[in-house]
Each structure stands twice: as structure tokens, then as C-alpha cells.
Amino acid sequence: MRRFARLHPWWSVWIAIATLVLLYLTFAIWPPWLIGLIGKKKLFLNSLFNGITLGSLYFLIASGFTLIFGLMRNVNLAHGSLYMMGGYIGYLIGDWTGYWLLAFPVAFMVVGLFGVILQYFVFRRMEGEDIRQTLVTIGISIVLADIMLWAFGGDFYNISPPSWLSGPIETIFVTGVKRSSGDLIYLKYPLVRLAIFAASLAIGLGMWLAINRTRIGMLIRAGVDDRDILSASGIRVQFVFVAVFAFGAGLAGMAGVVGGTFQSIAPGEDIRFLLASLVVVIVGGMGSIPGAALGAVIIGIAEQFGSVYFPTYAVVVTFLIMVLVLAFRPTGLLGRN
Amino acid sequence: MGAGSKAENEWPASKQDHQFNRRKEVRLRNLLAVMAAACLTTATHADVLKIGALATLEGTYTVLGEDGMRGLRLALSQAGNMAGGREIEIIIAGTDASPDSAVRAARKVVEQDGVDLVIGPLSGSEGIALRDYSKTQPHVTFINGISGAQETTFVTPSENFFRFNMDGAQWSAGLGEYIYNVKGYKTIATIAEDYSFTYTQVLGLAIGYCQAGGEITERIWVPLGTKDFASIIAALPDDVDALYLGLGGADAVNFLNQYQQAGGDAQLVGGTIMVDGTVLSSKGSAKNALIGVPSSGPQADTWDDPDWQAYIKAYQDEFPPDQRFPLPSLLATGYYNATTAALSCLNEVGGDLSDGQAAFRSCLSTLVLDAPNGQIRLDGNRQAIGTNFVSEVVELEDGTLATQLVDIVSDVNQTLGLDPDTFAAIGTPGREVPECKTSY
Known part of the structure; x- marks a missing residue:
């Protein structure tokens, strides 16, 4: 951090000011002139939290995508299909057993296993041929989309969270003061979204620890830097590839359960989330997990603020961010040159 | 032109050869296509009446489009797949609720498959786009599926676009x-x-x-x-x-x-x-x-209207329970009515679509359709008046x-x-x- 401040003094000042403003906006009771300027605090806080929770869903999908790309240079355009598959599996498990939590490990394992099959039978056979792999993944995504349409129909599937997670809870954030009594009004927020945020945070931290503190993480980092040297030094690099692909696919599957819970699963969602994760990793930097986290939060917040403060142009905001990043930092915010 | 041919002459020989080969290839392919088309047309019966059906089979409105198609199939199967003594062939083209997808699908069925009649589209803005497209294809009759934007028939209506469903308002x-x-x-x-x-x-x-x-x-x-x-x-x-x-x-x-x-x-x-x-x-x-x-x-x-109950029963009998909704959606009903209207007028004119489909269209304009959801007739803009x-x-x-x-x-x-x-x-x-x- 100190090193960053020394290297980029102006950036550090701007980031510090932005953080202070954000803290003020989040915790202070807004004076009337501020409400007149940008509307109710309830709206602002909601958009902020929704952006972060939506960002955590994007992170779950994009982190697997970026991990696979970083290690194998494989732009897996079937990643959205893995997401959708996870959502359908999650619905079936939740519906059969009645345990929402059980849906997560099952979706993770089934989709992860499917990832193993994909890597072992398809991608291993065309290693190093980027374009061919990319085209094959498009083909696989189309086939998977049609198989799922055949199996599940075009209906909308919505995974119901357990009763202890449904409905809103009162948070510690103050949105205003009651005019009559002077009591503070606290923000009410959907519990399930908070749970999902906490879970993504845990997964993100776990991934960071695994990659930076464990032996397999060391292999992955070495593979990202130079795949050939890694395999030349006697590591069975194919095992690492299969493990990473399975993990990335499993994360996408788990994200499908999350997405099915606070949105819904239906044909076409695969493309939408593939696009979202592409935008996220382009903004954050291809191959970087902290980049995926940063990109996901930026895109999530931009979408939510856009939909409230300028609904007509909300769709444009995301792509505007992508354009700006590509224009000034073509490798992404945290990507390496 | 001169600049273009000059540039072509300057191309290296190998590229020219390549282009020549490509041209030959394209010519051969065209020939094959024409032959295949000729075979197909002789194989199908001359009296077959082709109807293009457009519905949203992709995107947000997929399920809606699927049920719309069930309505169309139900009407056809009730008529034994025949109208005016001619067998009916349905060509389905999927759209995604965007106007350009609807025009693309319509062009496909009209200009490539050569249909006489188009039933569709499903979604509002698609209808407006097809109204404009229908003006460029005066020899084809368009019967709206279930799209409900007001503009479609209220602003600059098209002579060959008929809508047997009411609009959103x-x-x-x-x-x-x-x-x-x-x-x-x-x-x-x-x-x-x-x-x-x-x-x-x-x-x-x-x-x-x-x-x-x-x-x-x-x-x-x-x-x-x-x-x-x-x-x-x-x-x-x-x-x-x-x-x-x-x-x-x-x-x-x-x-x-x-x-x-x-x-x-x-x-x-x-x-x-x-x-x-x-x-x-x-x-x-x-x-x-x-x-x-x-x-x-x-x-x-x-x-509890008997006609409505009969229609529900027909829908439920036609499709197995896992391949339909418990009750027909309004999209199924819309496509069902549009198809029934087309079929009854085809019967009325004996399948005769000559003279720019004049008799058929005049029948549509004056038709009083006894639909399951109440009687429907058209106004001067060919827009439904109903219940x-x-x-x-x-x-x-x-x-x-x-x-x-x-x-x-x-x-x-x-x-x-x-x-x-x-x-x-x-x-x-x-x-x-x-x-x-x-x-x-």
C-alpha cells in the first residue's frame, strides 16, 4: 500500500477522497440539500448494496472464467452454459430434497465433473490452438443450450430460498429521521442477498489464500506465468489444468444456484452471463482474480445505479466503462502488461 | 469501375487463379442449388398452401412463443391440416421480440420459402416492423399473431396486415x-x-x-x-x-x-x-x-362460457400435460384465433388466392369470427373489435x-x-x- 502511494501519489489522493465521500454518504444522515441534489438516501444505499451483491454474483462466474483463461489461454465461451446448467441442477436438488444449501455442493460437483470431461476429452486434444478451442466452446454452448431447452423447456425456474433467508432484515444503516418522532429509520435489506454477498466474500478470500499460500496455488501461478517452463520442470501440468477447469466450472455452476435464487433461470441466461463475465474480466484484466473482483463490483454498481438514476441509458453505462478501460488501460484495471 | 478493374489486374497470378477457382466453385454450387430446388418443387404437391408462422422462440419471451405455436397447431389440427381443399404446410421462423429479428424471420419465410400467408408476430414492436414490411410485399397477406402495440393498425395501417386480436389499450x-x-x-x-x-x-x-x-x-x-x-x-x-x-x-x-x-x-x-x-x-x-x-x-x-370451456378442453386434449400449460395462455388463444380466421376464409374462397388474394382479403375484412373468447370483427383499419x-x-x-x-x-x-x-x-x-x- 505504501509502495502504491509512493508510485502513484495523485491516484492515492483521489482514492482516499472517494473512500471518504463514500463513507460519509453511507453513514451520515443526509442533510436536505443533498437529498434535493441526488434523491433519497434509501435509494442510494439500496443501489450501492444491490450493486455489490450483484457484483458478487458476477464475481463467482467471472473468477472461474478468468482463472481458466489465465492458466490455459482458453477463452471458454461455454462458461455461460455451465452457469445455466448449475442453475437447473440447483433447482432440481432444491425441489427434490427441500434443502437449498444442498444445491450448492451438488451443483458445484456435477458441473465441476462436467468441466473435467470437457477438459479431458475436448480441450486437451487441441492444446495451444486458441482459435480452435474458442470456436469449439461456441459450438458446445449452442449444443448445451438446446439440450437444456429440450430437457427443461422454456419455463422460468426460480429457486426458493429457505424461509429463514427470505424477506428483509433491518440493517445498522440509517436512511433518515422520522419527522414526527425524531426516531432513526434503518435500512431494510433482503437477507438472501446479504448471505450471498458473505458467501462470495468467503469464496473470494479462500481462492486468494489457495492461490497465494498453497502448493497447488503456487503451481497455478507458475503456470499462468510460463506454462512451458512449468511442464519442463517435471510438473504434470495436465493435472493442474483439469483441476483448474473443474474448479472454474464448479464455481460457475454454484453461481447458477445463486442466480436462480435471486433472479431466475430461463433460456438465454447463458448468453447474458457469458457477456457479463466477459465485460467483467475485460474491465478487471484477463487472468487476474483480484481484477475479476474489482471488475465485478464496478459493473454491478454501474448497472444498479444506472437502472435507478438514468434508467433509459442504464444498458449503455456498462459498455461505456468497458470502452474507457479499453481506451486507457487495454489490459484491464489490474491486468498485466 | 476503372480503378477496381485496374486493381484486379495488378493482383498476383496466384490470387487470380484462386479467384477463378472460387468463381467456378460458386457457379457449381449455384447449379447444385437450382437442381435441388427443382427436385423439391416437383416432389411437393402443387396445391400445397404455405403459411409462415412467426413467434418469439428465443429470449425473454420464449415460453410465450411456444404457447402461441400450440394455439396455431390446435387450429390446424382441428381443420385436419386442410383449408379450401388444399393441404397446408407450416414454416415456423423464430424471433426474439426485437423488430429486426421479426423482419429477418418474415423475409426468410416470404422471400426464401415463398409463403402465401404469414401468421405472426407475437410482440408489440415486432408488429410495427412487420406492418412496414408487409407494405413491401403486397402479394402476401399478414395476419397478426398476438402483438398488441396500438401503432401497428392505428398509424399508417397496411392494406395487407390484419389483426384479429385487440391491442394493449x-x-x-x-x-x-x-x-x-x-x-x-x-x-x-x-x-x-x-x-x-x-x-x-x-x-x-x-x-x-x-x-x-x-x-x-x-x-x-x-x-x-x-x-x-x-x-x-x-x-x-x-x-x-x-x-x-x-x-x-x-x-x-x-x-x-x-x-x-x-x-x-x-x-x-x-x-x-x-x-x-x-x-x-x-x-x-x-x-x-x-x-x-x-x-x-x-x-x-x-x-364458464361453453365455447371457452370447449376450447380449453381441446387444448388440453391436443397436447400432453407436460408439454403445455394447465390452461391455454392468451398467446395460444391469439394464434388460435388468427389461424382459425385464415382457415375459415380459405375455405370460403375455396383456397383461391389468385388476383392478389383479393377475395381472401375481402373475406377477412368482413369476417365475424366466433372465437372462444367472444365474437371478433374488424374495423376499417383491419383491427379487431372484441370482448x-x-x-x-x-x-x-x-x-x-x-x-x-x-x-x-x-x-x-x-x-x-x-x-x-x-x-x-x-x-x-x-x-x-x-x-x-x-x-x-
């Missing part, structure tokens, strides 16, 4: 009066998808509701295909008696799901496709927020949700009973149109 007839007088909602806010059909629906609602004395305090428009409504839900006004929801398909399910999670407890009023079978039969608990919600549209699922149903969502004994009739409004025309000039002065439905006034 007609589908709102009676709802405004009902929620004001019976439900007692004095102020409402509307939240709806940002496109022509929902503009039309809100127009119909506003004309009824505001004339009854109600007030629309705010109109929120969200992009079609919005998935995360959380922030929009936070922005909903809490000082109104009820919220009107003009959402459809996946958007409706997502809204309801997130609305429940956010603990929303306002009174709701549904737009026509908000409480349609497609949403009422979605998987999961989101739809339960709709129980008791008033709405209106071209059908009430549990209506509208105000309903409330109920849970049936088997746990499925359906709409139950509370009021019938008959003979609803496109100007909603207003004088045509007065109605035209209101303007084309839009984000701010119409104003909420007690008289127009």
Missing part, C-alpha cells in the same frame, strides 16, 4: 374503472417495460382510470429484459394505493421474486401479460405474490393459479369508445402519453 378496457370503483385505489404508480406494447397498455389503463377519477403519480419504465430489479424496487413510491405492473415473461418472474425478498407488501395491479399463464405457471414461489391481483385482458381462464375481460388471480384446487372473471366489457374498439378525433388527439402511446385527465 383495448386489453386494459374496464380495468381502470374496476380498480378505482371496486378496489378503491385512488392513486397508483405504474412500473412497466420500456416499449410500444406496454405504452399501449398504460394508455388504455390511464384513459379508464383517470376518467373514473384516479391519479397516476409516477410512471417508471424499465428496459425489456431487466433481471435485477432490486434497486428499482427500492425506488418504488410508498405513498400510493397500488402499483400497476406491466411486465412479462422472465422480467415478471424476476420482479416478483425480488419484490418478495425485499418484503414488498403494496397492493398490486397486473398488466395483461403479467398475469398470463406463462407467469402463473412458472416454477418456484415467486408467482404466489400474484394471488388476488386484479388484471384485464382478452380472456379469463375460468370463464375484454377484467379478472382476478385465484388459486385453483390443484394448486395452479388462474384468472377468474369479475367483469366483461363487450364491443371494445380501438378508440376505447372515444370519438376517433378525440382519441387521435391523445397521441401515440409513449412514456408520457397520455396525460392523466378526467376527460379527454
Whole structure:
């Protein structure tokens, strides 16, 4: 951090000011002139939290995508299909057993296993041929989309969270003061979204620890830097590839359960989330997990603020961010040159 | 031209050879295509009548399109796949609710497959685009599937575009009066998808509701295909008696799901496709927020009219339970009516589509269709005048949700009973149109 401040003094000042403003906006009771300027605090806080929770869903999908790309240079355009598959599996498990939590490990394992099959039978056979792999993944995504349409129909599937997670809870954030009594009004927020945020945070931290503190993480980092040297030094690099692909696919599957819970699963969602994760990793930097986290939060917040403060142009905001990043930092915010 | 040929001459020999080979290849391929086409045309019977069917089989409205196609199939199978002594061949082309996808699909069936008749499209803005396209294809007759934007037949109508369903505003007839007088909602806010059909629906609602004395305090428009409504839900006004929801398909399910999670407890009023079978039969608990919600549209699922019950039975008998909705959605009904109208006029003219389909079209214009959801006839713009149903969502004994009739409004025309000039002065439905006034 100190090193960053020394290297980029102006950036550090701007980031510090932005953080202070954000803290003020989040915790202070807004004076009337501020409400007149940008509307109710309830709206602002909601958009902020929704952006972060939506960002955590994007992170779950994009982190697997970026991990696979970083290690194998494989732009897996079937990643959205893995997401959708996870959502359908999650619905079936939740519906059969009645345990929402059980849906997560099952979706993770089934989709992860499917990832193993994909890597072992398809991608291993065309290693190093980027374009061919990319085209094959498009083909696989189309086939998977049609198989799922055949199996599940075009209906909308919505995974119901357990009763202890449904409905809103009162948070510690103050949105205003009651005019009559002077009591503070606290923000009410959907519990399930908070749970999902906490879970993504845990997964993100776990991934960071695994990659930076464990032996397999060391292999992955070495593979990202130079795949050939890694395999030349006697590591069975194919095992690492299969493990990473399975993990990335499993994360996408788990994200499908999350997405099915606070949105819904239906044909076409695969493309939408593939696009979202592409935008996220382009903004954050291809191959970087902290980049995926940063990109996901930026895109999530931009979408939510856009939909409230300028609904007509909300769709444009995301792509505007992508354009700006590509224009000034073509490798992404945290990507390496 | 000169510059182009000069450039071509300067190409290296190998490239020229390559191009020559390519040309030869293309010529050969064309020849093969012509031969194949010739074989096909001799193989099919000359009397086969080709009908193109357009429906949203991709994207947000996939389920809606699928059920629309069920309606079309039901009508065909009831007619034994024959009309006017000719066998019927259906060519289905999928769209994704965007105008350009509808035009692309229409061009495919008209210009490549050479159909005589097009049935479709499903979604509002698609209808407007096809109205314009139909003007460039005067030899083909277009019968609207179920798209409901007002403009399609009200602004610069097309001679060969017929619509046997009412538009979104007609589908709102009676709802405004009902929620004001019976439900007692004095102020409402509307939240709806940002496109022509929902503009039309809100127009119909506003004309009824505001004339009854109600007030629309705010109109929120969200992009079609919005998935995360959380922030929009936070922005909903809490000082109104009820919220009107003009959402459809996946958007409706997502809204309801997130609305429940956010603990929303306002009174709701549904737009026509908000409480349609497609949403009422979605998987999961989101739809339960709709129980008791008033709405209106071209059908009430549990209506006890014998024709309607016969139609429901035919739908249920035609398709196995896992391949249909418990009850036909309004999209199935719309395509069913459009197809029935086409088939009965084809029978009337004996399958004769000569003279630019003149006899067939004049039959369509004067047809009085005894549809399961009430009698339908066309006005001078070839737009339906029909019956509208105000309903409330109920849970049936088997746990499925359906709409139950509370009021019938008959003979609803496109100007909603207003004088045509007065109605035209209101303007084309839009984000701010119409104003909420007690008289127009």
C-alpha cells in the first residue's frame, strides 16, 4: 500500500477522497440539500448494496472464467452454459430434497465433473490452438443450450430460498429521521442477498489464500506465468489444468444456484452471463482474480445505479466503462502488461 | 469501375487463379442449388398452401412463443391440416421480440420459402416492423399473431396486415374503472417495460382510470429484459394505493421474486401479460405474490362460457400435460384465433388466392369470427373489435393459479369508445402519453 502511494501519489489522493465521500454518504444522515441534489438516501444505499451483491454474483462466474483463461489461454465461451446448467441442477436438488444449501455442493460437483470431461476429452486434444478451442466452446454452448431447452423447456425456474433467508432484515444503516418522532429509520435489506454477498466474500478470500499460500496455488501461478517452463520442470501440468477447469466450472455452476435464487433461470441466461463475465474480466484484466473482483463490483454498481438514476441509458453505462478501460488501460484495471 | 478493374489486374497470378477457382466453385454450387430446388418443387404437391408462422422462440419471451405455436397447431389440427381443399404446410421462423429479428424471420419465410400467408408476430414492436414490411410485399397477406402495440393498425395501417386480436389499450378496457370503483385505489404508480406494447397498455389503463377519477403519480419504465430489479424496487413510491405492473415473461418472474425478498407488501395491479399463464405457471414461489391481483385482458381462464370451456378442453386434449400449460395462455388463444380466421376464409374462397388474394382479403375484412373468447370483427383499419375481460388471480384446487372473471366489457374498439378525433388527439402511446385527465 505504501509502495502504491509512493508510485502513484495523485491516484492515492483521489482514492482516499472517494473512500471518504463514500463513507460519509453511507453513514451520515443526509442533510436536505443533498437529498434535493441526488434523491433519497434509501435509494442510494439500496443501489450501492444491490450493486455489490450483484457484483458478487458476477464475481463467482467471472473468477472461474478468468482463472481458466489465465492458466490455459482458453477463452471458454461455454462458461455461460455451465452457469445455466448449475442453475437447473440447483433447482432440481432444491425441489427434490427441500434443502437449498444442498444445491450448492451438488451443483458445484456435477458441473465441476462436467468441466473435467470437457477438459479431458475436448480441450486437451487441441492444446495451444486458441482459435480452435474458442470456436469449439461456441459450438458446445449452442449444443448445451438446446439440450437444456429440450430437457427443461422454456419455463422460468426460480429457486426458493429457505424461509429463514427470505424477506428483509433491518440493517445498522440509517436512511433518515422520522419527522414526527425524531426516531432513526434503518435500512431494510433482503437477507438472501446479504448471505450471498458473505458467501462470495468467503469464496473470494479462500481462492486468494489457495492461490497465494498453497502448493497447488503456487503451481497455478507458475503456470499462468510460463506454462512451458512449468511442464519442463517435471510438473504434470495436465493435472493442474483439469483441476483448474473443474474448479472454474464448479464455481460457475454454484453461481447458477445463486442466480436462480435471486433472479431466475430461463433460456438465454447463458448468453447474458457469458457477456457479463466477459465485460467483467475485460474491465478487471484477463487472468487476474483480484481484477475479476474489482471488475465485478464496478459493473454491478454501474448497472444498479444506472437502472435507478438514468434508467433509459442504464444498458449503455456498462459498455461505456468497458470502452474507457479499453481506451486507457487495454489490459484491464489490474491486468498485466 | 476503372480503378477496381485496374486493381484486379495488378493482383498476383496466384490470387487470380484462386479467384477463378472460387468463381467456378460458386457457379457449381449455384447449379447444385437450382437442381435441388427443382427436385423439391416437383416432389411437393402443387396445391400445397404455405403459411409462415412467426413467434418469439428465443429470449425473454420464449415460453410465450411456444404457447402461441400450440394455439396455431390446435387450429390446424382441428381443420385436419386442410383449408379450401388444399393441404397446408407450416414454416415456423423464430424471433426474439426485437423488430429486426421479426423482419429477418418474415423475409426468410416470404422471400426464401415463398409463403402465401404469414401468421405472426407475437410482440408489440415486432408488429410495427412487420406492418412496414408487409407494405413491401403486397402479394402476401399478414395476419397478426398476438402483438398488441396500438401503432401497428392505428398509424399508417397496411392494406395487407390484419389483426384479429385487440391491442394493449383495448386489453386494459374496464380495468381502470374496476380498480378505482371496486378496489378503491385512488392513486397508483405504474412500473412497466420500456416499449410500444406496454405504452399501449398504460394508455388504455390511464384513459379508464383517470376518467373514473384516479391519479397516476409516477410512471417508471424499465428496459425489456431487466433481471435485477432490486434497486428499482427500492425506488418504488410508498405513498400510493397500488402499483400497476406491466411486465412479462422472465422480467415478471424476476420482479416478483425480488419484490418478495425485499418484503414488498403494496397492493398490486397486473398488466395483461403479467398475469398470463406463462407467469402463473412458472416454477418456484415467486408467482404466489400474484394471488388476488386484479388484471384485464382478452380472456379469463375460468370463464364458464361453453365455447371457452370447449376450447380449453381441446387444448388440453391436443397436447400432453407436460408439454403445455394447465390452461391455454392468451398467446395460444391469439394464434388460435388468427389461424382459425385464415382457415375459415380459405375455405370460403375455396383456397383461391389468385388476383392478389383479393377475395381472401375481402373475406377477412368482413369476417365475424366466433372465437372462444367472444365474437371478433374488424374495423376499417383491419383491427379487431372484441370482448375484454377484467379478472382476478385465484388459486385453483390443484394448486395452479388462474384468472377468474369479475367483469366483461363487450364491443371494445380501438378508440376505447372515444370519438376517433378525440382519441387521435391523445397521441401515440409513449412514456408520457397520455396525460392523466378526467376527460379527454
